[in-house]
Amino acid sequence: MSTKDDAESALRSHVTKVKEDLMTGVSFMIPFVTIGGIFLAVGFMVAELPFTAGDTETLFEETGSLGWYLGEIGVLGLEIMIPILGAYIAYAIADKPGLAPGFILAYAIQQPHIVEAAGETVGFTADGATAGFLGAIAAGLLAGYVARWMKSWSVPSMLKPMMPILVIPVLTVALLAPLVVFGLGVPIAIVDDALTSTLDGMQGANAALLGVILGAMMAFDMGGPVNKVAYVFGVALVADGITGPMAAVMIAGMTPPLGLAVSNLAFPHKYPDEMRENAIAAIPMGLSFITEGAIPYAAADPLRVIPSIMVGSATAAATALTLGVGMPAPHGGIFVVVLAENVLGFLGAIVLGTVVTAAMVTLLKPDQAAVDSVEATAD
Known part of the structure; x- marks a missing residue:
C-alpha cells in the first residue's frame, strides 16, 4: 500500500x-x-x-x-x-x-x-x-x-x-x-455585533430577503448566538408594533425540529435507531418553538443537517413575511397561533418549511446501513 x-x-x-x-x-x-x-x-x-x-x-x-x-x-x-x-x-x-x-x-x-x-x-x-x-x-x-x-x-x-x-x-x-x-x-x-448591525440596517428591506436571512440565522445554530440575534431582532420590533419579523423568526425556529422529526419517522432507515426517541420528542418541541430539538441531529451530522434546516427555515420565514403574517407574542409556537395575523399563512409557512427541511435532509442523508458498513470497514 x-x-x-x-x-x-x-x-x-x-x-x-x-x-x-x-x-x-x-x-x-x-x-x-x-x-x-x-x-x-x-x-x-x-x-x-x-x-x-x-x-x-x-x-x-x-x-x-x-x-x-x-x-x-x-x-x-x-x-x-x-x-x-x-x-x-x-x-x-x-x-x-x-x-x-x-x-x-x-x-x-x-x-x-x-x-x-x-x-x-x-x-x-x-x-x-x-x-x-x-x-x-x-x-x-x-x-x-x-x-x-x-x-x-x-x-x-x-x-x-x-x-x-x-x-x-x-x-x-x-x-x-x-x-x-x-x-x-x-x-x-x-459576529454577534456584526449581525445585529446588519439586521438593524435591513429594517424596511425586501420582505422575502429579510425572511431568508432571519430564517437561515434561526436555524444555523439552533439557540446559539446567531439564532439569538435574529430572535432579539424580532422581539425588539414587536415593541414598535412591527410583528412580521417576529412571526418569521418563530416559524423559522419551529420548522427544524419538525422537519427532522418527519424525516426520521418517515424514513427511519436514514437514521440510527437511537434517534427515534429524539424524533418523538422533537415534534412537541418544534410545535412549541423550541428549536433546540434539532440539535441532536445537527451534532450527529452537521454537514447535511444544518444546510437542510437553514433552507427549510429560510423558505418558511420568507413565505411568512411575503404573506404578511404577523405575531405579537414572543414565544409559544402553536399555542399562540390564534394571535397571529393571517393564521392560515402562519400555519402554511410552518408546513412548507417542515416539508422542505424533511425533503432536503432525506435526500442528502445516505442509508444508515451504508454508513455503518463504511465505518466498519474503516475500523
Whole structure:
C-alpha cells in the first residue's frame, strides 16, 4: 500500500472516530433534550388553559403556578443538555478524565456574562450571546484530546492514582479555559455585533430577503448566538408594533425540529435507531418553538443537517413575511397561533418549511446501513 493510501486510510479512520465521539455525546444528550423539551412544551400548553393563571408570554412570571414549575424544569433540561454534549464527547475520547473538563468548558461558554466579558476585552458587545452547541462540540473535542494526551504522560507511581481524578481534569481546564473563552467567546462577540448591525440596517428591506436571512440565522445554530440575534431582532420590533419579523423568526425556529422529526419517522432507515426517541420528542418541541430539538441531529451530522434546516427555515420565514403574517407574542409556537395575523399563512409557512427541511435532509442523508458498513470497514 502506498504512502498516499496509508494517509487516506488514516484520515478516514480519524473522521470515523470523530463521528463516533460526536454520537456518544449526542446519545447521552438526548434524554436531557427529551425531558427539557417535553416539560417546557407542556408548561406552555398548561399556561394557555382557560383555568390557569397567565399565558405563554407570562409563563415565567407566574411563580409557583403549575405551568411555571413545568417550564422551569424544562428550561433546566435544555440548559444542561449543551454542556452534557461537550462532556460526553470528551468522555468518548479520554474516558473519565475528560468528562468534567468537557462539561465545565462547554458550560462556561454558555454563560452570557463570560462571553460578554470576553467580547468587551476587544471592544465588541455580545449582549446575551453564548457559544451554543457548536461551541460545546469544539470544547468537548479539545478537552478530550488534551486529557487523552495527559493520560499518556509518564509520572511517578505516587501520582498515578491522582492523575484521572485530580491532575488531568484540573490541568485540562486550566490549560484550555483561556483558549476556549477567548478563542470562542471573542469571535462570537464579534459576529454577534456584526449581525445585529446588519439586521438593524435591513429594517424596511425586501420582505422575502429579510425572511431568508432571519430564517437561515434561526436555524444555523439552533439557540446559539446567531439564532439569538435574529430572535432579539424580532422581539425588539414587536415593541414598535412591527410583528412580521417576529412571526418569521418563530416559524423559522419551529420548522427544524419538525422537519427532522418527519424525516426520521418517515424514513427511519436514514437514521440510527437511537434517534427515534429524539424524533418523538422533537415534534412537541418544534410545535412549541423550541428549536433546540434539532440539535441532536445537527451534532450527529452537521454537514447535511444544518444546510437542510437553514433552507427549510429560510423558505418558511420568507413565505411568512411575503404573506404578511404577523405575531405579537414572543414565544409559544402553536399555542399562540390564534394571535397571529393571517393564521392560515402562519400555519402554511410552518408546513412548507417542515416539508422542505424533511425533503432536503432525506435526500442528502445516505442509508444508515451504508454508513455503518463504511465505518466498519474503516475500523
